[in-house]
Amino acid sequence: GGVDKSVDFANYFCTYGFLYHQKEMLCDRVRMDAYYNSIFENKDHFVGKTVLDVGTGSGILAIWSAQAGARKVYAVEATKMSEHARELVKANNLQDVVEVIEGTIEDITLPEKVDVIISEWMGYFLLRESMFDSVIVARDRWLKPTGMMYPSHARMFVAPIRSGLGDQKMSDFESCMGDWSNFLKETKTYYGVDMSVLTNSFGAEQKKYYLQTSIWNNLHPHQVIGKPCIIKEMDCLTATVSEIRSVQASFSSLITEDRTRLCGFAGWFDVHFRGNKENPAENEVELTTAPSMENGTHWGQQVFLLHPSIHVREGDELNVSFSMDRSKENHRLMEVELGCEMREASGKQHPSFTKRFYIE
Amino acid sequence: GGVDKSVDFANYFCTYGFLYHQKEMLCDRVRMDAYYNSIFENKDHFVGKTVLDVGTGSGILAIWSAQAGARKVYAVEATKMSEHARELVKANNLQDVVEVIEGTIEDITLPEKVDVIISEWMGYFLLRESMFDSVIVARDRWLKPTGMMYPSHARMFVAPIRSGLGDQKMSDFESCMGDWSNFLKETKTYYGVDMSVLTNSFGAEQKKYYLQTSIWNNLHPHQVIGKPCIIKEMDCLTATVSEIRSVQASFSSLITEDRTRLCGFAGWFDVHFRGNKENPAENEVELTTAPSMENGTHWGQQVFLLHPSIHVREGDELNVSFSMDRSKENHRLMEVELGCEMREASGKQHPSFTKRFYIE
Numbered sequence: 001g002g003v004d005k006s007v008d009f010a011n012y013f014c015t016y017g018f019l020y021h022q023k024e025m026l027c028d029r030v031r032m033d034a035y036y037n038s039i040f041e042n043k044d045h046f047v048g049k050t051v052l053d054v055g056t057g058s059g060i061l062a063i064w065s066a067q068a069g070a071r072k073v074y075a076v077e078a079t080k081m082s083e084h085a086r087e088l089v090k091a092n093n094l095q096d097v098v099e100v101i102e103g104t105i106e107d108i109t110l111p112e113k114v115d116v117i118i119s120e121w122m123g124y125f126l127l128r129e130s131m132f133d134s135v136i137v138a139r140d141r142w143l144k145p146t147g148m149m150y151p152s153h154a155r156m157f158v159a160p161i162r163s164g165l166g167d168q169k170m171s172d173f174e175s176c177m178g179d180w181s182n183f184l185k186e187t188k189t190y191y192g193v194d195m196s197v198l199t200n201s202f203g204a205e206q207k208k209y210y211l212q213t214s215i216w217n218n219l220h221p222h223q224v225i226g227k228p229c230i231i232k233e234m235d236c237l238t239a240t241v242s243e244i245r246s247v248q249a250s251f252s253s254l255i256t257e258d259r260t261r262l263c264g265f266a267g268w269f270d271v272h273f274r275g276n277k278e279n280p281a282e283n284e285v286e287l288t289t290a291p292s293m294e295n296g297t298h299w300g301q302q303v304f305l306l307h308p309s310i311h312v313r314e315g316d317e318l319n320v321s322f323s324m325d326r327s328k329e330n331h332r333l334m335e336v337e338l339g340c341e342m343r344e345a346s347g348k349q350h351p352s353f354t355k356r357f358y359i360e
Numbered sequence: 361g362g363v364d365k366s367v368d369f370a371n372y373f374c375t376y377g378f379l380y381h382q383k384e385m386l387c388d389r390v391r392m393d394a395y396y397n398s399i400f401e402n403k404d405h406f407v408g409k410t411v412l413d414v415g416t417g418s419g420i421l422a423i424w425s426a427q428a429g430a431r432k433v434y435a436v437e438a439t440k441m442s443e444h445a446r447e448l449v450k451a452n453n454l455q456d457v458v459e460v461i462e463g464t465i466e467d468i469t470l471p472e473k474v475d476v477i478i479s480e481w482m483g484y485f486l487l488r489e490s491m492f493d494s495v496i497v498a499r500d501r502w503l504k505p506t507g508m509m510y511p512s513h514a515r516m517f518v519a520p521i522r523s524g525l526g527d528q529k530m531s532d533f534e535s536c537m538g539d540w541s542n543f544l545k546e547t548k549t550y551y552g553v554d555m556s557v558l559t560n561s562f563g564a565e566q567k568k569y570y571l572q573t574s575i576w577n578n579l580h581p582h583q584v585i586g587k588p589c590i591i592k593e594m595d596c597l598t599a600t601v602s603e604i605r606s607v608q609a610s611f612s613s614l615i616t617e618d619r620t621r622l623c624g625f626a627g628w629f630d631v632h633f634r635g636n637k638e639n640p641a642e643n644e645v646e647l648t649t650a651p652s653m654e655n656g657t658h659w660g661q662q663v664f665l666l667h668p669s670i671h672v673r674e675g676d677e678l679n680v681s682f683s684m685d686r687s688k689e690n691h692r693l694m695e696v697e698l699g700c701e702m703r704e705a706s707g708k709q710h711p712s713f714t715k716r717f718y719i720e
């Protein structure tokens with residue numbers, strides 16, 4: 001289920017039309033350094049080459065590609081941000097190399113195929129926004145058979161964590177349900193209407209909001225209490241939409257901290273810039289959004305909280321099944337199902353549970 | 361310029377599908393008392409009558425109409441909230457009187473014309489959301505010639521105010537522009553790109569956001585420093601879309617406080633429940649959203665700030681021209697142009713100025 005194009009423009013693309021939002025991405029030093037280094041430490045991938053920047057935004061990646069020596073750069077942007085990209089290209093005197101094209105990558109055409117597709121398409125937990133679909137379209141239509149993808153590879157991780165957020169969300173939820181009780185009393189007393197029949201529906205709505213929606217957070221590495229597991233690896237040169245539309249994985253993770261609480265799981269991603277088989281990168285660059293004290297990113301991690309948390313000890317084993325699908329109402333949002341079984345180091349088995357989450 | 365229907369559902373109607381949002385309205389005691397009293401203190405308008413509730417939401421106004429003795433109530437709601445309305449009607453044992461119909465008032469049909477149209481259609485500063493357009497459709501299609509509107513009349517007010525918000529917004533704006541300067545330097549130093557060509561566009565975007573967007577506020581009555589003026593009066597029985605699409609007024613207001621600052625203007629509204637000429641209300645009810653210490657509403661007031669503020673004294677006269685039109689991109693949002701000329705009590709004339717505002 002996709003959303004129709006005018007809704008997509010009103011909701012998804014809309015935010016990218018603001019310089020304020022582009023600036024937030026341009027201020028993410030980890031992100032910027034990774035793309036900058038991937039280009040300038042592997043200049044031979046760009047010198048004399050044709051490049052396509054999918055979703056150029058302010059134009060930054062197209063400009064760097066040109067500065068690194070590209071012969072021609074096509075910079076495609078769906079929103080009016082294209083006009084600012086064009087100004088910026090001009091102000092940096094690259095108008096003979098960079099051609100800014102306003103339109104969705106799905107709609108536009110190029111005069112030639114390209115050697116490199118560069119794009120910063122990653123959303124929260126890699127796949128939110130589903131923008132990689134558009135990169136696949138670009139690749140299948142416009143990349144030469146010998147071409148390469150920037151970035152070339154991506155991985156998704158999940159790890160068990162501890163966090164105070166769970167208690168806070170639970171107490172927010174409870175106070176919201178307390179308000180509801182008061183509201184019921186007042187509405188009955190002052191306005192003669194009994195609204196208690198709506199309690200379950202209201203509770204479900206608030207539970208979804210407070211307890212089942214994943215939370216953006218920049219975790220401290222100490223909050224990770226077990227081995228992070230790779231739940232998905234993809235090669236950007238060959239990945240297909242059907243492969244990313246639904247992500248399924250089973251893994252087990254050993255708790256590495258003693259006497260702590262399992263409060264939930266965190267999801268993050270990394271991408272690598274490796275060139276391709278024929279032309280591997282001289283200097284491979286990694287962009288990771290893992291919990292970090294000094295290198296946090298604007299992506300942070302997505303946190304999936306358990307209520308209540310569970311006492312765990314070093315050596316306890318978690319057997320987790322993870323599945324993520326697109327939301328039926330909006331293909332840019334995700335739904336996650338997380339099943340977990342715990343076996344204590346002592347051998348004692350705990351009852352398994354399953355929880356649904358929404359990445360909104 | 362309207363927005364297309366799927367966008368309207370994704371953006372406008374969407375919020376009304378949440379019980380949380382309906383509850384916020386149901387918790388506004390000033391709003392609730394006004395509708396409740398207008399119905400139960402004028403029961404003869406309802407006893408044995410047919411009623412149409414335009415945008416029934418949770419169903420509250422339809423339920424009250426039925427409790428007051430209506431023979432039949434059609435409760436029309438565009439969103440899935442209709443399902444909760446239906447549950448609530450049933451739980452209050454009114455399913456024989458209240459018929460909940462899911463659909464937009466523009467799309468549905470009724471089996472008969474009605475005696476009363478009741479609706480809570482008012483947005484911020486009365487007209488934001490443009491929902492009265494739908495009430496007009498309902499009236500022209502489904503109200504008997506002898507029918508009446510609940511509410512029957514509405515007015516919009518503007519008054520000069522003082523407020524600390526202006527200084528705060530200005531300092532937010534300035535710190536945002538300071539960040540931008542740093543950002544320019546860093547981007548040039550670390551990433552070799554000169555982005556200064558975007559400064560004007562970024563400034564305009566932030567100025568619109570911080571300084572030209574009207575602000576929701578519940579003002580203290582003391583913050584009103586001059587005579588409030590009525591800029592629009594409407595009779596809900598006869599008002600037309602062309603009459604509300606654009607609101608124009610010129611007025612003068614005398615400053616009533618000595619030695620204070622004119623920081624901007626506030627806009628609010630009231631509505632009245634007067635029945636109609638043949639059947640005037642026995643007990644007229646007023647719902648006002650004017651600044652009030654104890655009777656604030658969820659509508660608050662819309663504040664339009666001047667930068668910088670202006671020193672004024674008692675007796676100074678403001679000659680204001682006000683015009684409000686719908687935004688071209690989204691007919692549910694508004695744009696305001698406010699012209700002001702000040703003549704001091706001493707006779708001294710100040711230069712006039714004009715400012716644009718956005719009600720988002």
Ligand SMILES: Nc1ncnc2c1ncn2[C@@H]1O[C@H](CSCC[C@H](N)C(=O)O)[C@@H](O)[C@H]1O
Nearest residue numbers: 016055056057076077078103104105120134
């Ligand atoms: N299908 C599509 N066609 C064209 N542009 C798209 C697109 N999907 C997303 N975009 C654009 O892609 C951008 C992603 S954000 C990245 C912006 C820029 N490349 C940078 O690295 O700073 C947004 O500006 C968005 O509007």
Ligand SMILES: Nc1ncnc2c1ncn2[C@@H]1O[C@H](CSCC[C@H](N)C(=O)O)[C@@H](O)[C@H]1O
Nearest residue numbers: 376415416417436437438463464465480494
């Ligand atoms: N054209 C239209 N047709 C049907 N419902 C509409 C509509 N425009 C707005 N609405 C609905 O009107 C409601 C306005 S809010 C008021 C809800 C309720 N009458 C109460 O007083 O508490 C929302 O639920 C919204 O979804």
